[in-house]
Amino acid sequence: MKISLNWLKEFLGNIKDNDQLSARLTSIGLEVDSVTKLKKDSIIDIDMTPNRADCLSVMGIARDLSAVYKKKVSIPKISKLSNKTKSHVKGVNKKISTAYSILVIEDFDNSLTTPKNITDKLELCGISQINFIVDILNYVMLEIGQPMHVFDKDKLHGDLDVRFAKKGEKINALDGNEYVLSVDIPVISDDDGPQAIAGVIGSCNSSVERDTSSIIIESAFFTQNLIRKSAKKFRLQTESSYRFERGVDPRLNNHALGRVIYIVNQYSKIKKYSYNSVVSKPTAQHLDKLIKMDMNHFERILGDKIPNKFIINTLSFLGFNPVIIKNKLQVSVPSHRFDISIAEDVIEEVARVYGYNNFSEIPLPPINLSTNNILRNSTNIFLDLLSSRGYSEVITFSFLPKDSQKLFLSNKSKIDVLNPISEDKSEMRANMISGLLKTAKHNISRQNSDIKIFEIGKTYKKHKDKSILEENVLAGIVSGVNYPHNLKQLQRKLDFFDLKGDLMSIFPNLSFNESENISYLSNSCQAVIVQGKKAVGLCGEPSLNLCRQFNIKNKIFYFEIYIDLLKLNQKVTYKPISIYPKICRDLTILVSNKVSCDDIINSIERKSFNYMINSRISDIFYNEKDFGNERKSMTLELSFQDNSRTLQDEDVNEQISKIIGFLEKEFNAVIRK
Amino acid sequence: MSKEYSSLLSELREKLVSCSSQHDLANIKSHYLGRKGVISNEFIKLRTASTEERKILGGKLNALKDEAQKLIASKASELSVSVDCNEKTDISLPGSNIYLGSRHPVNLTINKIIDILRNYGFETVDGFEIEDEFHNFDALNIPASHPARDMHDTFYISDDKLLRTHTSSVQIRSMLSSSPPLRIMTPGKVYRSDSDPTHSPMFHQIEGLCIDKNINFCHLKSLLSTFITELFGRDMDIRFRPSYFPFTEPSAELDIKFNGKWLEVLGCGMVHPNVLSNVKIDSKKYSGFAFGLGIERLAMLQYGITDLRMFYENDLSFLSQFKGLK
Known part of the structure; x- marks a missing residue:
């Protein structure tokens, strides 16, 4: 909200530290976004938090500052309202308004040029000039915070009625749009129908022009929620609706009319007016609310002891009428403060005027709580290891384009966003590969085709x-x-085994099982990643179809691991190391092509043959001529060592023959000599 | 004979003193220790000596050889050169396999924050990203009619399921499932229906919560100002100013001064008694504070990133700039 510095000073008198003013505003919670210095004035733009409706006027801001400067605010002069009438309003639905007044002025000259001191201020505050009476109403709204509406009385037919719209009723609003109303929209209507959406916008049909000669000014307190609903429904935020939905002081409406008469009279003597306060028993939760609290409560929440005198002084300036009796404080909530309902609200009032920056800093007492999130810590280790093996971490959107996941899940298990921000972000991802392929494509097209990424x-x-x-x-x-x-090594294309090697280095005890039914991976290269007996992930080459979908021609390998299922790194317990020599033996066997290499190694390891400390496959050989196309030759390199002595040939031979026996039995292996 | 050996040794010493280059040293070495060098020669001579003599002299000659080797080696290290005459390594050639991946700057920032707060007893808690209105709004003192719901443009996936707009929902779940004292932090993705150069429909937050007996605003101030100092590694110009959140009272915003301008970094406040009563914590007995901050914004400040979109474009030229960070 923009306000003029000079205007503010009209309420506060001269302020010594002009330069500090914006810092002071910010320090009490009215954050100054910017200050624009003009020749004779400054525009202060304040970012108003939604709870501070009471500060949507110059007077409101001045009232808040009065507690800082310890200075009384000078209240704008008003004319006393007289000439009460009962006419012109047929009814007011109390659900819509509990304080509703009108001012009827006949023989009104609206062709007057609005005085410069008023238009200047309106302009500084960003409100454009319309015509004499509308400008005055806007001025009063900015000044004290009461939005009002004016009708051309001659254009109205019959009395006004404050009611809910009837189904299908329409209004030609002042913004040039026609709105079709529904039964939950409060309106001000005459015999012809709605002449205003209550508290939001008026109709063209009854709007005042320069030649208007009799007017009805409406000044009311409307129920916040209703205004909020209609403003939201029509996506209409007007100066009026903005204030009403946040909360306009329910006891301000007659005062505002008095102010209007006072100002108009300065420029054009009103000959005759009448005034109808149709309803005047405003109800709102905060009205006349008393809050009682212990004085100790301040220190309990704030930490520092604030002098009682400061508390009382501050709350008085803010209009809370504080009274202390026997260490108990009682305040009454001012009618303009919708946001105050409990003791803590009162504490904040005092604290913000005291200045948050003036509070001490007290270190948190140490505490004995576990701070170890095992899953997160272990996962972080995996991620750091991946990055040290050349992988870069990416973050892609949890949203995917509409209908892009048919390969991955059925419509029933898909989660759609009901109000997506765009079509390409309209369903929640059920797979990770899409985001990664999109990222790969992005980088390939930026000439970065050597890609190792994870998410x-x-x-x-x-x-x-x-x-x-x-x-x-x-x-x-x-x-x-x-x-x-690299000068020394030949480059080669990454393949499945590079990926598998990375995974096996990082994650403990993985094995890879052959698979054929993962639809988005290529049939010729896919595997289920297993840990223990649990499937914890999968990997392979994305299917041609999928790559085509992302317009990728490069060879790509993919993995996914379900972190929640993964066995995390176990505690390490030191095992004594041997100082005696190792003995290595090679063993070459013929097995069926179907036998998995991983299986052979894993089962030998599981069997824990005596002295055997390591086994690996050192060679694989296919030769149709010598042993047919259904068998392969495989060389195992086995190492043996003992902790207490140097192993003799006999020791190892004994184990080798046991291993041979095992391989013959389990895998139908034939030993090649 | 043994006399001859000792004169050999003193002769070598003299030569080494005057030797000043790697080349000279190599010559000296081959003169004494080479295959046809002086010492080898002495060994050959020994072959003709008597067994008795051989025993004594052999020992002495070996001692001479050892001593000569030591002297030459120490001269070599004095000259800082290797005396082996292998081909010289061109150390200016590039090292092999220079490659390193990187962690994403968003997660780097989250991890950094977690590391700092852990020292103050805060435990990381993760939670659901798809939430219901109770945990995301109602329990946090944001009823349906509250204007504050406008501050959160919410993505819905059904009538009451939504994408969490903040990680405060995780705090609600933690408070419901465990009792004070409580110190937790909740990092993660959050979603708001907002997209422009400074807003992304998905972004990251971390929030902290501390509930105990006698926790007050001065504790909050102390923790956060220490936190900012540790995060940026130096004292920063900061200010606390009053603000508004439905779930805290009093509420505050922490600003940091960057290049003469105050930037909003973090929202915080004392947990609202309504929130405590919603999660069945007695606000007469316990009090607490909460704070929350946007990760992307902080990462942008930390690394000087100017365009929010870089975080989700995942260009390797961008990501590789964060190599080696943890």
């Missing part, structure tokens, strides 16, 4: 019972060459 995040699915499943998934992609260009 950790959630996937979202709906269960049959409509409950929602959020899973933590770590996924990644590799593509391009193994190393950046």
